[in-house]
Amino acid sequence: MSITVARVNITVPEDLLKELKKTVPKRARSKVIADALRKEMTRIKREENLKKLRGIWTKAGGVDFKSDKDLNSWRKNLWSSTNTRFEKKISG
Numbered sequence: 001m002s003i004t005v006a007r008v009n010i011t012v013p014e015d016l017l018k019e020l021k022k023t024v025p026k027r028a029r030s031k032v033i034a035d036a037l038r039k040e041m042t043r044i045k046r047e048e049n050l051k052k053l054r055g056i057w058t059k060a061g062g063v064d065f066k067s068d069k070d071l072n073s074w075r076k077n078l079w080s081s082t083n084t085r086f087e088k089k090i091s092g
Contacts, residue, residue, distance in 0.1 A: 043068075 024032050
């Protein structure tokens, strides 16, 4: 699978660049930066979507999630209670 790439010119704090050069081999730097950018973009998009859904969810009587941590905690509790009910139902 071929991925199209583009060259970009960005500015970063000097100390961060020095640490990158010291820590990451020359040929691996673009990948490290792309991976970090992809991870951060995913986090930003998730936070934006959470903000959009928060109002709708709250109006519907749902829990007001302040962060991904709150959402994940609620999700775990939901699955745990669902599994418990399911296990009771199948065990008779």
